[in-house]
Amino acid sequence: MNYQDPVNYHELLKQYQLEIDFIEDYGKVKKVYTKSGVYALKEVEEAEIRSHDFIRILQNLQHKGWMGFVPIYQSRQGSPVVTHQNKGYYLMPWLPNTPSDERDVRYHKLFQELAKLHGTSSKEVEVKKKDIETHYTGLKTTWEDRQKELEEYVMECEKKVYMSPFELHFCTVYYEMMRAMEFGFSRLDEWNTEMEEKEKIRLVTIHGKLSAKHFLYDERGNGFFINLEQAREASPIHDLVSFYLRTLRTYPLTSLDSYEWFATYEKHFALREEERLLLHSYLAFPEPLYQCIMQYRHQRYKTELEHMQSLIRAYWLTKNIEQVNIKIFEVDQQKKIAAEAAANETET
Known part of the structure; x- marks a missing residue:
C-alpha cells in the first residue's frame, strides 16, 4: 500500500x-x-x-x-x-527476506544466531541470597494462587447440573493442568535448591521480543535480527520461553522440530543446570490456559463459541510447549544415566 x-x-x-x-x-x-x-x-x-x-x-x-x-x-x-x-x-x-531454505532450516538458523548473541554477551554477576529467595517465593506464591483459583472454579463447575460447553471442556483438561503444575513446582523447588550454593548467575543480552518475523534474510541468505528495542540483560531462558509461546500457537504438532531447534541452540550455547530447571518450570506452567479460563470466568465479553475457540487454541499451545519441555527433560535424563554408567565402568 x-x-x-x-x-x-x-x-x-x-x-x-x-x-x-x-x-x-x-x-x-x-x-x-x-x-x-x-x-x-x-x-x-x-x-x-x-x-x-x-x-x-x-x-x-x-x-x-x-x-x-x-x-x-x-x-x-x-x-x-x-x-x-x-x-x-x-x-x-531494507532486506528482501526471501530465503530459499525450508521453514525448519530457517528456525535452526535463528536459534544458531540467538546462541551467538547469548554467547557473545554472556557474563557472570554476583547474586544475593535474598534476591533468589524473593524470586522463588514470589513466583511460587503467584502460581499457587492461580492453582487455587482453578481448583475453586472446577468445583464451582462440577456443582452445576448443566455445564456450558466451555465449563465442560475446562473440567476435562483440568487434571492435565494440575499434572503440568506439579511438574513445574517440582522443577522450581529443585532450582531453589540448586541456587543455595550459588554466588553468581549468568546474564546475557536477550532479544526481548523474539519471533520468526523478527529474523530477516539478505540477498545471500544470511539471517539478521530486527526489532531489538526491548533488548536487555536477563537470563537466556527469557528468549527461549517467549519464542515458544509465540511460535507454537498452532494446531497440535506431531514432529519434534521444536526440540531440534533447542538442540541447535545448545550446540553453540549450552544452558547450565539451574537455567534448565527454571526453563522447565516456566514452560510447564499452563499460563495460556489459565488466562483463557479466568477471562471466561470474570470477563465474559465474547460468545460461547469464541471462548471455546480460545480455550482450544490455548490447550493446543500448552500441549505443544509440553511436548518440547518433556523432550528436553527426557534427553537430559538419558544423558545423566549414560554419564553415571560411564563413571561406574571407570571405577570398576
Missing part, C-alpha cells in the same frame, strides 16, 4: 540526506524508496527515544564482534535515532 502523504517523511529523511521517490506503509515500519536504494524506517516509542538503551546495547555487541542485527544508519548529526513531530525513528537497509 502506497503512503499517500509523504511530506512529513520527506522532511524527516532530509536528516539522512535522502530524497523520497515513494513510501509503502507497513504499520510502524515504512519501506522507503529513494534514488540511492530502498530503506526501512522504524518508528519507536517515546520511552525508547529517551533511553536509547537498545542502541547502546547494539553498539556494545558490535564492539564484541557480534553482527547479527540489521545495521542502523546514523543521521547527518551522527545520531542513530532522530526525532520528528514528537516521534522517534531509526533507519535501516
Whole structure:
C-alpha cells in the first residue's frame, strides 16, 4: 500500500540526506524508496527515544564482534535515532527476506544466531541470597494462587447440573493442568535448591521480543535480527520461553522440530543446570490456559463459541510447549544415566 502523504517523511529523511521517490506503509515500519536504494524506517516509542538503551546495547555487541542485527544508519548529526513531530525513528537497509531454505532450516538458523548473541554477551554477576529467595517465593506464591483459583472454579463447575460447553471442556483438561503444575513446582523447588550454593548467575543480552518475523534474510541468505528495542540483560531462558509461546500457537504438532531447534541452540550455547530447571518450570506452567479460563470466568465479553475457540487454541499451545519441555527433560535424563554408567565402568 502506497503512503499517500509523504511530506512529513520527506522532511524527516532530509536528516539522512535522502530524497523520497515513494513510501509503502507497513504499520510502524515504512519501506522507503529513494534514488540511492530502498530503506526501512522504524518508528519507536517515546520511552525508547529517551533511553536509547537498545542502541547502546547494539553498539556494545558490535564492539564484541557480534553482527547479527540489521545495521542502523546514523543521521547527518551522527545520531542513530532522530526525532520528528514528537516521534522517534531509526533507519535501516531494507532486506528482501526471501530465503530459499525450508521453514525448519530457517528456525535452526535463528536459534544458531540467538546462541551467538547469548554467547557473545554472556557474563557472570554476583547474586544475593535474598534476591533468589524473593524470586522463588514470589513466583511460587503467584502460581499457587492461580492453582487455587482453578481448583475453586472446577468445583464451582462440577456443582452445576448443566455445564456450558466451555465449563465442560475446562473440567476435562483440568487434571492435565494440575499434572503440568506439579511438574513445574517440582522443577522450581529443585532450582531453589540448586541456587543455595550459588554466588553468581549468568546474564546475557536477550532479544526481548523474539519471533520468526523478527529474523530477516539478505540477498545471500544470511539471517539478521530486527526489532531489538526491548533488548536487555536477563537470563537466556527469557528468549527461549517467549519464542515458544509465540511460535507454537498452532494446531497440535506431531514432529519434534521444536526440540531440534533447542538442540541447535545448545550446540553453540549450552544452558547450565539451574537455567534448565527454571526453563522447565516456566514452560510447564499452563499460563495460556489459565488466562483463557479466568477471562471466561470474570470477563465474559465474547460468545460461547469464541471462548471455546480460545480455550482450544490455548490447550493446543500448552500441549505443544509440553511436548518440547518433556523432550528436553527426557534427553537430559538419558544423558545423566549414560554419564553415571560411564563413571561406574571407570571405577570398576
